[in-house]
Amino acid sequence: xxxxxxxxxxxxxxxxxxxxxxxxxxxxxxxxxxxxxxxxxxxxxxxxxxxxxxxxxxxxxxxxxxxxxxxxxxxxxxxxxxxxxxxxxxxxxxxxxxxxxxxxxxxxxxxxxxxxxxxxxxxxxxxxxxxxxxxxxxxxxxxxxxxxxxxxxxxxxxxxxxxxxxxxxxxxxxxxxxxxxxxxxxxxxxxxxxxxxxxxxxxxxxxxxxxxxxxxxxxxxxxxxxxxxxxxxxxxxxxxxxxxxxxxxxxxxxxxxxxxxxxxxxxx
Amino acid sequence: xxxxxxxxxxxxxxxxxxxxxxxxxxxxxxxxxxxxxxxxxxxxxxxxxxxxxxxxxxxxxxxxxxxxxxxxxxxxxxxxxxxxxxxxxxxxxxxxxxxxxxxxxxxxxxxxxxxxxxxxxxxxxxxxxxxxxxxxxxxxxxxxxxxxxxxxxxxxxxxxxxxxxxxxxxxxxxxxxxxxxxxxxxxxxxxxxxxxxxxxxxxxxxxxxxxxxxxxxxxxxxxxxxxxxxxxxxxxxxxxxxx
Numbered sequence: 031x032x033x034x035x036x037x038x039x040x041x042x043x044x045x046x047x048x049x050x051x052x053x054x055x056x057x058x059x060x061x062x063x064x065x066x067x068x069x070x071x072x073x074x075x076x077x078x079x080x081x082x083x084x085x086x087x088x089x090x091x092x093x094x095x096x097x098x099x100x101x102x103x104x105x106x107x108x109x110x111x112x113x114x115x116x117x118x119x120x121x122x123x124x125x126x127x128x129x130x131x132x133x134x135x136x137x138x139x140x141x142x143x144x145x146x147x148x149x150x151x152x153x154x155x156x157x158x159x160x161x162x163x164x165x166x167x168x169x170x171x172x173x174x175x176x177x178x179x180x181x182x183x184x185x186x187x188x189x190x191x192x193x194x195x196x197x198x199x200x201x202x203x204x205x206x207x208x209x210x211x212x213x214x215x216x217x218x219x220x221x222x223x224x225x226x227x228x229x230x231x232x233x234x235x236x237x238x239x240x241x242x243x244x245x246x247x248x249x250x251x252x253x254x255x256x257x258x259x260x261x262x263x264x265x266x267x268x269x270x271x272x273x274x275x276x277x278x279x280x281x282x283x284x285x286x287x288x289x290x291x292x293x294x295x296x297x298x
Numbered sequence: 299x300x301x302x303x304x305x306x307x308x309x310x311x312x313x314x315x316x317x318x319x320x321x322x323x324x325x326x327x328x329x330x331x332x333x334x335x336x337x338x339x340x341x342x343x344x345x346x347x348x349x350x351x352x353x354x355x356x357x358x359x360x361x362x363x364x365x366x367x368x369x370x371x372x373x374x375x376x377x378x379x380x381x382x383x384x385x386x387x388x389x390x391x392x393x394x395x396x397x398x399x400x401x402x403x404x405x406x407x408x409x410x411x412x413x414x415x416x417x418x419x420x421x422x423x424x425x426x427x428x429x430x431x432x433x434x435x436x437x438x439x440x441x442x443x444x445x446x447x448x449x450x451x452x453x454x455x456x457x458x459x460x461x462x463x464x465x466x467x468x469x470x471x472x473x474x475x476x477x478x479x480x481x482x483x484x485x486x487x488x489x490x491x492x493x494x495x496x497x498x499x500x501x502x503x504x505x506x507x508x509x510x511x512x513x514x515x516x517x518x519x520x521x522x523x524x525x526x527x528x529x530x531x532x533x534x535x536x537x538x539x540x541x
Contacts, residue, residue, distance in 0.1 A: 051413045058410065062401055137396045138414050139373035139388070209320040292376050296311050 048144055055148035059123075060155055074156065078115065079163045082108040089228050096230045101261050102171040105164065109255045110227035112160045116186070117193060117247060118218055120153030124197025125214070129205050132298040142295075143287060146201055150194040154186050161258075168259045181257035185272070189250055192276040195283030202290045205297055226251060246275045300385070301466060301497045302348040302371070307380035309341040309366055309521075340366040341521045343380070348514075350465075353498040355512035355529065357505070357536060362518040364501045365470065371499060372468050386465025389415055393470060395455035400444040404435055404454060407443055411458050425461060433457035449477060456484055463491050469500040505533050 044052070064071045085107055094103040127145035128135065135142050161182070168175065203210045225247045234242060242248055249272045255262035341363045348354050356364045369375045370382065372390045397414045398407050408429055412422040422429075430436045433453040438446060446454070488511070492498065502508050508515060508529060515532035517525040525532050 047413065047416055047418065050419050051410075054410050054413050054419070058399065058402060058406070061406070062399075133393070134397045134414060136369065136374060137372065137393055138390050139416075140414060207321045207324065209322060213321070295375055 044141065044144070048141060051140065052144050052148055052151070055144065056152045056155060059148065059152035063152075063156070071159070074159050075163045078108060078111050078160050079167070082111050082167070085111065085228050093229055093233065096233050098232075098263075102168075102173055104171045105168045105173060105259055106230075106255060106261050107228050108164050108167050109258060109261065110225070110251060112157055112164060113189070113247070113251050113254055114222055114225060114227050115160075116153050116157040116189060117250075118222065119156070120150045120190070120193040121196055121200070121218070122214075123153065124149035124193055125200035125204055127197070128201035129298070136295065136298050142201075142291065143198065143284070146197045146287075147194050150190045150197060153193065154190040157186055164258070168261075173259045173261065176257065176260045178257040178260075182254060185250060185253050185257065188272050188276040191280040192246070192250075192272075195276070195279030195281070198283035198287040202287060202294050205294050221245065221247065246272055299350045300347045300383075301350045301352075302346075302385075302499075303381075303383040304347070305345050305381045307341060307344045307370070307377050307382060308339070309363075309370060309375070310378045311338040311340055339521050341370070341377075344521075344523055345380075346516060346523065346526060348497060348499070350497055351495045352514060353492060353500070353512050355508040355515045356499065356501045356518060357503070357508060357515060357532070358518035358524075363521040364518055367518070368468055368470055368499065368501050371466075384466060387416070388466045388468065389459065389462075389464035390468045391456075391459045391470070394459065395451055398443055398451065398455065401442055403442055404430065404439045404446070407454070408458055411455070412461075415459070417462060422461075429457045429461050430454070449480065453480055456487075460487055460491060463494050463496050465497060467491065467496055467498045469498060469502075471502055471504075505537070509533055 064074060082104070086104055089107070090103050097103060097106060124146045127149045128142050131142075131145050134140065135145075165175065200210070200214060224242050224245050226242060231239060231242060231248070249264070249268035252262045252264040253268050253272065256264035344367070356367060358364050366375070370377050371384070372388060373384075395411070397411045399410070402410070405426060408426055409419050409422060413419050426439070427436065430439050433450070433456070435446065435450050435454055438450065443451060488498075492511075498511075500508070500511065512529045514527065515525075515529045516523060517532050517536055525535055
C-alpha cells in the first residue's frame with residue numbers, strides 16, 4: 031500500500047493506530063484541562079496574564095529600565111512565563127505519564143512512548159493557546175508581531191522534542207527510584223532560577239551570565255522573544271544550539287527508554 | 299492450524315537482593331558492598347500450542363505465573379528466553395476498562411479504549427450507537443463516566459472489548475461482572491464469539507466456569523506446567539491436590 035519510503039510512520043516508528051491514539055491522548059489532555067473546568071478555555075488565557083501581571087508589579091520597577099531600547103518588559107516577562115510553563119509542566123507530565131498509565135501499559139500492548147509524547151505535545155498545544163494573550167500584551171505595550179513569527183512553531187516543536195527526551199529518561203527513573211521525583215523538583219527549581227524569565231541577562235555578573243547562557247532554555251527563550259516581537263537578541267548560534275540539544279536529548283531519551291523498558295515494566 | 303506456538307518460554311525478574319525503593323538506599327547498600335542481583339523465575343521452560351478455535355484455560359495458585367504468562371501472550375512483556383509465535387490479531391480483556399477515564403464521556407471512552415486495543419477509530423465511530431445500545435447506556439453516551447454506575451461501566455467495557463472479534467482473545471477473571479441479567483447476556487456473547495472461530499485464553503479461579511468454557515486446561519505451578527489436558531481431567535487432578 032505504501033510505496034513512498036519516507037512516510038510519517040517510518041520516521042516516528044509508530045503505525046497508523048499509534049498516531050490515532052496519540053491524537054486522542056492530546057485531545058484528552060486538552061479536554062480535561064479546559065472543557066471541564068469552570069472558566070473553560072478562558073482560564074488558559076487568563077492564567078499566564080495573571081501570573082505575568084503579578085511578576086510585573088513586583089519586578090517592573092527593578093528591571094524594566096535594564097532592557098535594551100525598543101524592548102518592552104511586559105511581553106518579555108510573559109514570554110518567559112509561557113515558555114517556562116511549557117517546559118516545566120510538559121516535563122513533569124511527560125515523566126509521570128508512563129507510571130501514571132501503569133494499569134494500561136501492563137495490560138495492553140501499546141508503545142509506552144506514546145504517553146510521554148502526548149504529554150509533551152499537549153503542553154505545546156497549551157503554549158500555542160497562550161500566544162493569544164501574549165499577542166494582546168505585545169500590542170498593548172506598543173510593539174507588533176514580527177514577520178519572523180512562524181519560527182515560533184519550529185522553536186516549540188524543538189522544545190517538545192527536548193521535553194519528550196528528558197521525559198522518557200525520567201519516566202524510567204521515576205518508576206525505578208521513588209526519590210528521583212524530589213531530586214528532579216529541586217533541579218527544576220534551580221534551572222528556572224537560571225533562566226532569564228523575569229530578569230534581563232545584562233544585570234548578571236560575568237560568571238553567572240556564563241552559566242545562564244549555557245542553559246539551553248535561555249537560547250529557546252531568546253529565540254522565542256526575538257521571533258515573536260523582536261523583544262530580544264538571538265543569533266543562528268542559538269538556533270544551532272537548541273537544535274543539537276533537542277535532537278540529541280530526544281535520541282538519548284528514546285534509546286535509554288528502549289534499553290530499560292523491558293526490565294522496568296516488571297516493576298510496575 | 300496452530301494459532302499460538304510457545305517453545306521453552308522462560309521469564310525472569312531481575313531483582314536486587316533488597317528492595318530498593320530509592321536512590322538513597324541503593325547508594326547506601328552499594329557503599330557497604332551489600333548489592334547483589336537475584337533472578338526470580340516467574341515462568342520457566344514452558345512449551346505448548348493452541349489450535350485455532352480452541353478455548354484454553356490457565357489455572358493455578360496465586361503466584362504460579364498465570365498473569366505473567368498472559369502478559370507475555372498480550373505482548374506487554376518480552377520473554378527472557380524461548381520463542382513465542384502468535385498468528386493473528388490479539389485483543390486483551392485483561393481487567394475490563396483498564397483504559398477508562400472517569401472524567402471523559404462514554405463516547406470519548408469508547409473511542410479511546412478501542413484505539414488502545416488496536417482498532418482503527420474511523421471504523422469504530424459508526425459503531426458507537428451499536429456498542430452503547432448493547433451496554434444499555436445510549437442515553438448516557440455524552441455524560442462523563444463518573445456519573446455511570448459500576449454495572450454500566452462494566453457493561454460498556456465488555457461491549458467495546460467484544461465489539462469486533464479478534465483472532466485471539468485473552469481474558470483475565472472478568473466473567474463475573476454485573477448483575478445476573480448481564481451475566482447471562484455476556485455469557486451468550488462469549489458463546490457467539492467462540493462459535494465464530496475465535497481462539498480464547500482465559501485465566502480464572504472459577505473452576506466451574508473453566509469447566510464449562512474450556513476445551514483444554516493448563517495447570518501452572520511455580521512457573522512450570524504441572525499438567526495439561528482436557529478440562530475435566532485437569533480440574534479433578536487440581537482439586538485432588540488440595541487446592
